[in-house]
Amino acid sequence: MNMVRSFRLRVALLSSAATVAVLLLFSAFVHERLRKGTQHDVDAKLDAHARLVLAQPTRPIVWHEVDRRLGEQEPGTVVFAWMSGMGHAYVSADWPEAVDPSRIAVAAGIPRDWRDRVMDVHPDHLPRSGGRERRGAPDDGMGPSPRPGRGVVELENMPDAERVPGLRSMEDDDLRRYGAFTDGETTFVIGTPTAQVARSLAAFRGAVAFALGPAFALAFAAGFIVAGRSLRSVGRLTDAVERVTATGLDRRVDAEQAEREFRRLVEAFNGMLGRLERSFQESRRFTDNAAHEMRTPLTILQGKLDEAIRLAYPGSPQQQMFTDLLDEVARLKGIVDRLLLLARSDAGRLDLYRERVDVSALLESIAEDCTMLAPHLRFDAKVARGVHLVCDRALVAQVFHNLLSNAIKYNRREEGFVRVELRSEAGHVELRVANSGRPIKPADAERVFERFYRADQSHSRAIEGTGLGLSVAREIARAHGGDLVLERSDEQETAFALRLPATDDPKAE
Amino acid sequence: MKILVVEDETRIAGFIRNGLLEKGFAVDVCDNGVDGLHQATTCSYDALVLDIMLPGRDGISVLRELRRAGNNVPVILLTARDGVQDRVEGLNEGADDYVPKPFYMDELVARLHAVARRNAGGGLSVLAAGGVVLNRLTRDVAVGEKKVALTAREFNLLEYLMRSPGSVVTRTQILEKVWEYHFDPQTNIVDVYVQRVRARLAEAGAKDVIETVRGVGYRMRADGPA
Secondary structure, eight states: OTGGGOHHHHHHHHHHHHHHHHHHHHHHHHHHHHHHHHHHHHHHHHHHHHHHHHTOSSSSOOHHHHHHHHHHHSTTOEEEEEETTTTEEEEOTTOOTTOOHHHHHHHTTOOHHHHHHHHHOOGGGSOOTTHHHHHHSTTTOOSSSOOOOSEEEEOTTOOOOOOOTTOOOEEEOSSEEEEEEEOSSOEEEEEEEOHHHHHHHHHHHHHHHHHHHHHHHHHHHHHHHHHHHHHHHHHHHHHHHHHHHHHOTTOOOOSTTSOHHHHHHHHHHHHHHHHHHHHHHHHHHHHHHHHHHHHHHHHHHHHHHHHHHHHSOTTOHHHHHHHHHHHHHHHHHHHHHHHHHHHHHHTTOOOOOEEEEEHHHHHHHHHHHHHHHOTTSEEEEEEOTTOEEEEEHHHHHHHHHHHHHHHHHTSOSSSOEEEEEEEEETTEEEEEEEEOSSOOOGGGTTGGGSTTOOSOGGGTTTSOOOSOHHHHHHHHHHHTTOEEEEEEESSSOEEEEEEEEOOOOGGGO | OEEEEEOSOHHHHHHHHHHHHHTTOEEEEESSHHHHHHHHHHSOOSEEEEESSOSSSOHHHHHHHHHHTTOOOOEEEEESOOOHHHHHHHHHTTOSEEEESSOOHHHHHHHHHHHHHHHHTOOOOEEEETTEEEETTTTEEEETTEEEOOOHHHHHHHHHHHHSTTSOEEHHHHIIIIIOOOSSOOTHHHHHHHHHHHHHHHHTTOTTOEEEETTTEEEEOSSOOO
């Protein structure tokens, strides 16, 4: 399956298939012409034989003499003749038993009443009286005695054949081609050997079969090379596109350098880049403006409340009210920050402030807070020591905090547990946070990462949060080239796994 | 100390001005970049609070111009945008610090003190309130002669409270500044830590120096116990 996915291989296969098909068609054509041509030659030979027979001056024809002369001309020639009005038939010694001369004669269009009688004369019914002579005489050609036939066969009530001059039919077996001839008086069938023809045709077929393999291989190689060459242009184009996407959306691929056939592709790609760049700029402007527009009133609100708290009489109802309001501002600030983070991540520009971070220490300090926040839970932390990552400290801390506070929030009220495990493996760091509690339904497993989604709609009021935490955490993980997944959720535990690639960036040391 | 605030949003400029005046700073305010640059080059200031998004001339360009002219006045940038780009660009152009909006006044004041101190070479590295002495550089805390052993987080919490003795800070503010959590407000963690710090200080003989302001937060007692 995958093999056919390769364009190059497909082209090679296709070209070799086409070559083989052409070769086969051509060979079939040549074979047919060859066969027809040789058949024509054989027919001409049969004609010549027949003419020779009919040119015999004596009547009735001395068939064994004719047989001998034909045999001299071409060894293997056989003859079967009905001697009209004499009730005899002459059969060559070599006449093959499987060939029925009367059938050939019938095919030659001998009239029915005559034919019916001929039908009776099947070589199987012929007495083998000439066997002895046949053994002695046939092919030395030196003996003066005429080459005897299989014998002269008695034929009952053999009528005169009607005059149907020149009619003939052909039949082939493996060795010979037979022709039936009649001039009305004399009807005979001559078989002339075709083994030579069959051999040459077989040789031709053999040659073709032999050529097929190399032709296939050659065409495959040629197709492979040609496809590779044409793909080289595509490769160059791909390189150019990669350079563009790596260096920035404001770059363009040079359409002038591309081959004519690829110019349209390059132009389409450049057009797409242009649209992308515009939409990226727009979304960048949007998030910048949104950030500014939302933070300015928040800054005013927070600043004024901060001021009011400082100016109010300590512990007064006003000061308490301002404090509550300030907490709400902080909550709103948190939501705005997360939404902006998601917006920037959607726009593909979640900038990371990368530095070398001791994630073990970071995790431990957050885990320590969590144990204090939820003394009723059993904490079990297996944190590998001294794990360092080059990452955005604030964002990774946010992910850790989100996972741990979820593990506390969505836990059992009594006898619950939280298990934290930080491992450093080849190439990446994995944090697994598991907790007891109501399992997340399989249908909701992906939805917990959706924005503003709450796994348990009916209890959403009871548990604080924005419903953005996990989606933000996942975006942060992905911006770092890692991922956050729900590993399992059943009656035993609900576990999230965070994976971050360990990228060693020496300049962050 | 004389501070120039360049901020176009008058209400933000207003509470910054009030907050700084409260802490005893002298404050000038400009509402655009062109005036801000002019003011900064013609008068002498101990520090600048510079908004990045300004009409006329943006904060980064004002900063660049100041530094090119050889003016090394400490500059704190304010921005509502949160791109790392802004932060990096600002610091590269010679800003001394960077405060993202929204911010609390005590944070801005602390940063102003810090940059001014850096500029003046020394100063307020030791805080004292309610008989407790805290050294920011050595990270030592002592009550009288007695040393108080604190964890890093406990130290940070105490240091934050001691920045402004006598004035109240809310739990959310503490959480944001000491824990640097800008997410889920889980303010009872603050209570837990305040109890611990109180216990440590009480062991060393400084009782009731951290006061609870009901429904608001905590405050460091301004005067030492009688």
